[in-house]
Amino acid sequence: MSVAGLVAGAIELSSLAYSAPASAADIELLNVSYDPTRELWRDVNEHFIPIYEKQTGNTLTIKQSHGGSSTQARAVIDGLEADVVTLASYLDTNAVAKSGLIKEGWIDRLPNRSLPYTSTIVFVVRKGNPKGIKDWPDLVKPGIETITPNPKTSGNGYLSFFAAWGSVVLRGGSHDDAVKYVTNLYKQVPVLDSGARGATTTFVQKGIGDVHVAWENEAHLEVAEAKGELEIVNPPISILAEPYVAVVDDNVDRAEGHREAAEAYLKYLYTDEAQELLAKHFYRPTNEAILKNSIGKTFGEIKRFPITEIAKDWPDAHKQFIGEGGVFDTIYKPKQ
Template sequence: MKRFLLVGAALAALLAGPAQAQSVDKILNASYDVARELFAAENKAFAAAHPGVTVDQSHAGTSKQARSIVEGLQADVVTFNQVIDIDFLVKNGLVSDDWQKDFPNQASPFYSLPSFLVRAGNPKNIKDWSDLVRDDVQVIFPNPKTSGNARYTYLAATAYAKEAFKGDEAKVKEFVAKLFDNVPVFDTGGRAATTTFVERGIGDVLITFEAETRGIAREYGTDKVESVTPSVSLLAEFPVAIVDKVVDERGSRDLAKTYLDFLYTTEGQRIAAEYGNRVHDSAVAAEFKSQFPDVRLVTVEDVFGGWDKIQKEHFGPGGLLEQIYGKR
């Protein structure tokens, strides 16, 4: 009788194991604010290749998303637009500290850059960053305290000013402060800033990711808006990571990894390019080459010394961003 009970318990455990693994057929992707349409398309393609699987989405500024995950949002994966927000999850014990080694290109499947969107015909003749500090120009971009999109805008403008003023920090700070002075309203995220510019008709130029400018032009028409690519901009990598604490609790690690791997496949890369992102897959990049203007891109490492230094000198308490933005 005892032997029968032991065999029965072992058999029950054996049967329960696969059933439990198979029951994890849904994950949550916490992503940045302006990526709604992109991941709707990516998720549809992924689900078609993996019947019975569902990927739910959560969208907001990535700094806000990171805080929400620390506070309990059960996101299995993150697809963010800045490294420091994933590092915030690392510091809070949710993501492994070597997360950038888990996927190619330092865990960045595609990338973009801060670019401009102006009114049709470009009535203010806006061509480069220097035009954004003119007295007759109103600039729209979201709150850099909550939006990775806006932080890239701040960094790209700062990088331009560092070159233009040959490293004169006083002039750089004055340039960026003037840019902030020209912003009539700071929305919490990139999509809200788009609404302010396109639907509410506020501002002369919207600064957002190049991918977003193309999506807006496609949705609203080139008779209303047009894209302007500045002479220089900042490489904006879009890092992804598995939220280890969540997937280990839910048993969803395999599905989470399969999903993020999909973003690197030819199909995933083509979808990303169709939605205005620049991709690493050489064949897909060549296919879409004519749709992406040439632009000189600088990196956070070359200009600022890396994300750790940026966090300390620019985004941390008392940093340059707080000194500029805190006065507004």
């Protein structure tokens, strides 16, 4: 069955079976997310909370925590009491699961393997694209400064690394060609911020760099706020970004009503209303009909390759490229 079919059937919000308690309760959830999703979750929360309160009689508050995705995962593992995690990829969500906070099988609890939306990595350039940046090879031309976050701490950072690597090897380049390319790319990164929003600040507010390698949604936000001073360039090829969502089992079971609210919250993301909100904020909804209607007018035509085209899976990609002793450690020397 398609995702659209699942949404229309099993989890349409109007048919969700909430079990109202005997007396109303005050419930406060914490959504721990990655850096550039602040605006999205504020909008989703404003729509979901009144629906849930009407259905259950409970008073619901949803707090948000944001930062570099890998840093956020570590914070949850170290004790930040997230009810749900909405992190940048499988790598970070699975790290929380491996710590024992999320039960096995989490990825199959929600439709589309717990992916309410997907995304990708694009370029943001200065008005008029003065450096003529159109594709990944342009980023290593002499004199080009690229802004991208640290792949060790940021989902934007490691997805950009994977996208850069794939842009070489999936066009016929060798492993050595890819190593040479990313070596040159990171030599021309003047600032390596810890998270996506920090990189945005560096590029937009501080005016550093010629191109920002950014989340697609962040790119659209930057351009809208820059009022004509920035432009988006969609590279011909980029990574298929997969930001998974999950209930943090160990935490939600500590307080009455938290599991029910957290599960309803994530199921809401698959309703037509929420899928439209995702598209509005430039996240690619997994509802096929809504996505199809958005391609062309909202999202660019980009060949998005899955991680399995450059590695066995997400953990293998991390081990090869970003983990201790991986490619990034061998090619990047912090500026003194």
